[in-house]
Amino acid sequence: MNNQEASRVAGVIAAVGTAALGQSLCNLLEGDVRFDMSCAYLFRFDQPAVLLHDGYKGMVPTKTLSAYVRGGYLLDPFYVACMNQHPAGLWRMSELAPDSFFSSGFAISPDLHPCVSSTHGSLVEELGYIIPLQAHTAVVFSLMKAQNHGPFADAEIRRLQTLAPIVNRAFEAHWRLRPEEPGSAPDAPDSHLESAFVDILQGQLTDAQRYIAKLILQGHSNASIAHLLGISEGTVKVHKHNIYQRLQISSNSDLFRLFIGYISQSGR
Structure with missing residues (x-):
């Protein structure tokens, strides 16, 4: 680890428990990985999503983010994976999505899905770290790349996987401080219907x-x-x-x- 990378890791540690955590992680990752937008959401069963990090860089309308948090997230493969206790780690959206997801109303809706809210089809790939926190509660920290920049390269994926323990531990520590006052996780009803x-x-x-x-x-x-x-x-x-x-x-x-x-x- 060189001095620059050590400084970035130190920045992540210092940002735990603050609103700057997402940006500090972006600072750590973007040295070796190119991405155009990022975000972090706290997902809990049957409760509104919480935007922990807004790395959309002004490219997503406020009304779209609002609609997503109010209920659009229910259709997001990352949310569904979290509620089904999917293993932690780095995952491609395409690995989690149902077979007809990318032609679904949600996937192509600029009014509900932040990843296409600027220009239809502008983002070709989304990667997300899934960080389980407790039953039916998880954080997803996502990176998105624009179409004209192509998909994430294999070397970038390997780098992101190498840094997964830092990302996971940072959000786990962040959760223990509970800056968002998350409360306890509700039990999932038998009907599985939010x-x-x-x-x-x-x-x-x-x-x-x-x-x-x-x-x-x-x-x-x-x-x-x-x-x-x-x-x-x-x-x-x-x-x-x-x-x-x-x-x-x-x-x-x-x-x-x-x-x-x-x-x-x-x-x-």
Whole structure:
């Protein structure tokens, strides 16, 4: 470790427990890794996401970040992975995303998904450190690279993996100081339905139908839903038909618009 790197690590240590932690980690990483935006979110089951580090550099509208924190994060593969106790470490978005995620309403929505809120398709890759803190509570520290800069190189990935212990320990120490007053983590209900999804569809769908609607919104195809639930694709299609009928819609896009409408109303 050279003097410059040692100084950057010292900066990370000094920033633990302060709002400067995210930027100090960026200072450590950007010496060897090129990225265009960064962010860190605290994810807890059935509670709003907390933006711990805003490294969007003014490229993401405030209304998009607000919509994401109010409920858009529920469709984020990193959030879903955290709530399903995914192993800690550095992960590509593409490794976590459902099979139809990148064509889903969330992935291409500039009003809800920060990574495409500047110019559609402007970001080709997102990497995130998953740092579990306690049951159904985790921090995700993400780095994003613009399309014209290409994907993260293998050497950059190796460097980021090497620094993973520093990133993890920094956020674990940050959490113990609890600067955001996070409180205790709630128990996950048996239905696996966050309140936002229940609120949107309450009284119109059965529990099974609401769960399938949730999977559709998160970017799962019929085949993926069938695999997750242990049913046939034909049965999934029947469920989707019934969901559409009950909600008086005709497509996944219409379902996403219902979700967007709920998120918009909750911000008023």
